[in-house]
Amino acid sequence: MDFELSEEHRAIKELAAKFVQERLLPLEPAVLEREAAGKGLFLTPEEIAPIDQRSRELGLWGLDAPEETGGMDLPAEAMVGVNEELGKTVTPYVLPPDSPNLRMLLATVNPQQRAKYLEPYARGETVSAIAISEPGAGADPAAMTTRAVRQGNEWVLNGRKIWISRMERADFTIVMAVTDKAAGARGGISAFLVDKGTPGLEVARRIPMLGGHFTYEVVLEDCRLPATQLLGTEGRGFAPMQLRLSTRRVQMAAWCCGITQRALNMMCDYAPKRVTFGARLSERQTIQNWVADAAARLHACRLMTYDAAWKIDRGRDPRTEVSMIKVFATEMAWDTLDKAMQAFGAMGMTKEMPLQLMANRVRLMRIYEGPTEVHRWVVARSLLGRG
Ligand SMILES: Cc1cc2nc3c(=O)[nH]c(=O)nc-3n(C[C@H](O)[C@H](O)[C@H](O)COP(=O)(O)OP(=O)(O)OC[C@H]3O[C@@H](n4cnc5c(N)ncnc54)[C@H](O)[C@@H]3O)c2cc1C
Numbered sequence: 001m002d003f004e005l006s007e008e009h010r011a012i013k014e015l016a017a018k019f020v021q022e023r024l025l026p027l028e029p030a031v032l033e034r035e036a037a038g039k040g041l042f043l044t045p046e047e048i049a050p051i052d053q054r055s056r057e058l059g060l061w062g063l064d065a066p067e068e069t070g071g072m073d074l075p076a077e078a079m080v081g082v083n084e085e086l087g088k089t090v091t092p093y094v095l096p097p098d099s100p101n102l103r104m105l106l107a108t109v110n111p112q113q114r115a116k117y118l119e120p121y122a123r124g125e126t127v128s129a130i131a132i133s134e135p136g137a138g139a140d141p142a143a144m145t146t147r148a149v150r151q152g153n154e155w156v157l158n159g160r161k162i163w164i165s166r167m168e169r170a171d172f173t174i175v176m177a178v179t180d181k182a183a184g185a186r187g188g189i190s191a192f193l194v195d196k197g198t199p200g201l202e203v204a205r206r207i208p209m210l211g212g213h214f215t216y217e218v219v220l221e222d223c224r225l226p227a228t229q230l231l232g233t234e235g236r237g238f239a240p241m242q243l244r245l246s247t248r249r250v251q252m253a254a255w256c257c258g259i260t261q262r263a264l265n266m267m268c269d270y271a272p273k274r275v276t277f278g279a280r281l282s283e284r285q286t287i288q289n290w291v292a293d294a295a296a297r298l299h300a301c302r303l304m305t306y307d308a309a310w311k312i313d314r315g316r317d318p319r320t321e322v323s324m325i326k327v328f329a330t331e332m333a334w335d336t337l338d339k340a341m342q343a344f345g346a347m348g349m350t351k352e353m354p355l356q357l358m359a360n361r362v363r364l365m366r367i368y369e370g371p372t373e374v375h376r377w378v379v380a381r382s383l384l385g386r387g
Helices: 007-036 045-059 076-086 101-107 110-124 238-270 285-313 319-343 347-349 356-363 373-384
Strands: 128-131 147-151 154-165 173-176 189-195 201-208 214-225
Touching: 007 045, 007 076, 045 356, 076 154, 076 238, 076 285, 076 319, 101 110, 101 128, 128 154, 147 214, 154 173, 154 201, 173 214, 173 285, 189 214, 189 238, 238 319, 238 356, 285 319, 319 373, 347 356
Parallel strands: 128 173
Antiparallel strands: 147 154, 147 173, 154 214, 173 189, 201 214
16 A cells, blocks of 8 residues: 555646646635625636646646547546645636546547547537536436437437536537436436537526526527437436546545645634734634644545545446545535634635635535535445445
């Protein structure tokens, strides 16, 4: 058993840390100001262009994309360190390409789809979304009712999707739909590639969420797709979708490690400086307990996250471990942020500090990619049986 990162993976993590320090953290005051003014959490095109250029120059694009698309093909284990560093800032920047849809495409595309969708996506030239959730099917995606019916050389999609991230910016969306009602999740759900602007695909609503985030409601009305837009095997969309979800969940656990580390660092910097009733906050047992508990949980979470990534890299089924870390990481980060905000007093309640945005981000994470309760249920079922 070796707990050391390889030299290459450590160097990539350090590069990501340098990029966050030099390029993303300086943008935080502007990001915080815009969000506080109710404009949402975003970077302007003028802010994105130089950081895109810099991250590309540093070789931080396509980290886990295949080598033939210009990527580095790094394993999940290496991505943990990179995502931990990215988690340390509230500046909303994703190193292209976003890993979860990349993994789903890699598992499903045919040669034509590879050239048209996967390769430009892997090179960071396109943005993608995924539409799984529906008004009546969120935590339980198998309950989805969006239908795809084969008519000659076309698929016709009808239904409604909700809470979809990046929908307005996405060049293409992976839409999950039922192709065999009787088979359901066991052979009856398929994935489709739907290009932006396809007739019948309508963005119905932009929904403001916590922390300046937006999601979208989408209507599919007689949305006709050439048969070639089926992604993967008909009826077998659920397994690659789960692979995608596992990738995001491990990424979220790594982000939570970064978020927790930053909140802990902020507490440790501040507590020795603030004096109340003649003593420093750092001398109070309560604050010491907050710091010690956060550090212990962070250590455990990091090891759990690397363990899940290690298992993914070796082709093992990581679902139970991934559910464990989804719960553990998000609750750890949420609790540490709450303690850090408390330690800062009124300052911790301001929108001038990043803590509240970090907390809102983590609050969202306790819902998307499966709510906490469902992941606890998954873990318990693996121990207790389906009863
Ligand atoms: C910020 C954000 C971004 C999102 N982005 C996307 C996206 O890009 N694409 C997409 O398809 N979806 C997206 N979603 C949707 C997300 O995946 C769903 O919201 C999530 O799966 C929960 O579904 P729901 O909201 O319908 O809650 P429901 O399914 O109604 O569940 C509500 C609550 O019931 C409880 N619950 C449910 N089942 C159980 C159970 N078995 N045991 C115990 N308690 C249970 C939980 O407390 C849960 O929070 C996003 C959501 C958010 C918040």
